[in-house]
Amino acid sequence: MKLTSALRYLDQHTNLEATAGRVEGLSLDRMARLVHVLGDPQTAYPVIHITGTNGKGSVARMVSRLLTAQGLSVGTYSSPHLERINERLAWDGEPISDDALGEAIGAVAAVEDLAAVTPSYFEILTAAAFRWFAEVAVDVAVVEVGMLGRYDATNVVEASVAVCTNVGRDHTDGAPGWRQAIAEEKAGIVTAGVTDVLVLGETDPDLLPTFAAAGAVETWLRDVDFGVAADRVAVGGRLADLRTPDALHEEVYVPVHGAHQAVNASLAVAAVEAFLGRAQADEVVEEAFAELTIPGRFEVLGRHPTVVIDAAHNPEGAASAAATLAEDMTLPGSVLMVVGLLSGRDPVEVLSALGVADAGLLVVCTPDSPRALPTSEVAAAAERLGAVVEVVPEPVDAVRRALAVATEADLVLVAGSLYVVGPVRAALREMEVSA
The missing domain is CATH 3.90.190.20 (Mur ligase, C-terminal domain)
Known part of the structure; x- marks a missing residue:
């Protein structure tokens, strides 16, 4: 499929990003069926899965930079895009080409009848991303949740490392108990007994039992197991000391604005060290952040x-x-x-x-x-x-x-x-x- 035809095919499917209203009958069955007929490409590589009300896109970008600096081949899936749909699928930081994106979407279109489902716009793109990552043989995929977690199309993966940045009031009516309900949905990206580490940025003590019950082998808590030891304003960004269970990375220059980005950097460094099972060298962390850009975020x-x-x-x-x-x-x-x-x-x-x-x-x-x-x-x-x-x-x-x-x-x-x-x-x- 050429990209023009692929985008036309996409537009023939329901795009929940462009519609308002409550979604009923939440289930992963349709997405699971779709990736199954594609050969379950999401199982071909380990996944770092990232959710959270705010900051998950920034953390995904930082994690990808850190992994690339380790010499790994990294696929990144994020949403929505700022300017071009190609931004959603990236390999070692470079957006997918028009030809490759058309081919990836076309591969999903070719099996839609076989799958006997009518996928949504987001499900098609997610399946296309998983297939493309398998095709180019990434060493690891960094996958950003589209919405909440448990029933998000991305959650057909079984994450090696799961990250939750925080719990906020998006996508809820604010009725009593909303924080608990949102936490339960975000904790749903953990696969009990399979996810090695949940890196948890949310610090509300009332929500910790919910995340602990998700069943990750380990849970790393912000301000307990990892966090920002020091944070100063610098020209063009922040200068932060980032602490993890195995290291203290001092005076890391993070070239994006905002104290919240220093927190995001601590989440990213912790997630990568959880994935690697060891501390990263200071010079690798510095190299990863040196050229970091996060379009559209201050x-x-x-x-x-x-x-x-x-x-x-x-x-x-x-x-x-x-x-x-x-x-x-x-x-x-x-x-x-x-x-x-x-x-x-x-x-x-x-x-x-x-x-x-x-x-x-x-x-x-x-x-x-x-x-x-x-x-x-x-x-x-x-x-x-x-x-x-x-x-x-x-x-x-x-x-x-x-x-x-x-x-x-x-x-x-x-x-x-x-x-x-x-x-x-x-x-x-x-x-x-x-x-």
């Missing part, structure tokens, strides 16, 4: 004015973005914000955490998604918080408006959704924004 794309994009889309992510803004950035001018949100989020909570009341201007836009929250709702929430608000529906036009108002001393922050950040990131390369 990524600085311009200066004079400073332009930052961040995929913060929930209250926890918004709070991290605001903290990073305050701690990592020297701001002689004002902050202007461009924000679009998806349904399922309380706009007051997200905007309050982001600090829109203190912004010089908030430009509200519409994410490029059927799940977009109407700009009128977002603008009304912002006005209730005391923000100065304009509405410019198209995200790129919204950024142009903010840039037109900004002085060279100001900072423009684009946030709220990957479906805002992705199109803006592509467009900024075409704008006259100095890096």
Whole structure:
């Protein structure tokens, strides 16, 4: 299959990323059937499986860098993409080519009738990724959960190492007991007696029994077995001391912004050492992080004015973005914000955490998604918080408006959704924004 035909085939299947509403009848049966007729490619290599409300994409990218620095061949599966669908499947850090992606999706299409199932968009891509990793003979696959864990399509793998970054309120109605319910779903990526180590970033003591009951051979707890021993702001990122059960990696330069990224780095280093069964050499850790980039995560794309994009889309992510803004950035001018949100989020909570009341201007836009929250709702929430608000529906036009108002001393922050950040990131390369 050529990529154009493959994408047409994909679009003929239900894309839950683009639809709102509750999913009923959760089961892995359909996905298990699909990979079975492909020869169960996900069993051809060990897997590090990563879940969590926030940070799992960053951790997956860091883990992949660390493993590649060890000389291993590494497949990485992540979602959603920022600009091109190819980003979701990577081999040693390089996105899959158009031809290889078309072939991988085509291989899934060829067995759909044999499997006697109608897979979803995400299930097709997941199966294609697993098959491609087997075909190129990766030494290890780093697999990011799409949503929650237990019934996510990726959970047909049996992880050697499982990672849970944290438990937040995404994908829940917030009813009493939601933290316990979300923890149970995320703990579902552990295969009892098979998963050697669960690396747990969530520190709520009330949730620890749930994760312990998942049945990993060992559970490593953040701030007990591993963690950040020290963390300082550095030019372009953080300088952190990262502690694991077997090592202390001192003054590791992590070239991404935010104290939360130092925590993510500790999770990644612990996960790789759990997988290897030994400490990593300091120079290998330093090499792995030296060239680390995490597109769309507090990524600085311009200066004079400073332009930052961040995929913060929930209250926890918004709070991290605001903290990073305050701690990592020297701001002689004002902050202007461009924000679009998806349904399922309380706009007051997200905007309050982001600090829109203190912004010089908030430009509200519409994410490029059927799940977009109407700009009128977002603008009304912002006005209730005391923000100065304009509405410019198209995200790129919204950024142009903010840039037109900004002085060279100001900072423009684009946030709220990957479906805002992705199109803006592509467009900024075409704008006259100095890096």
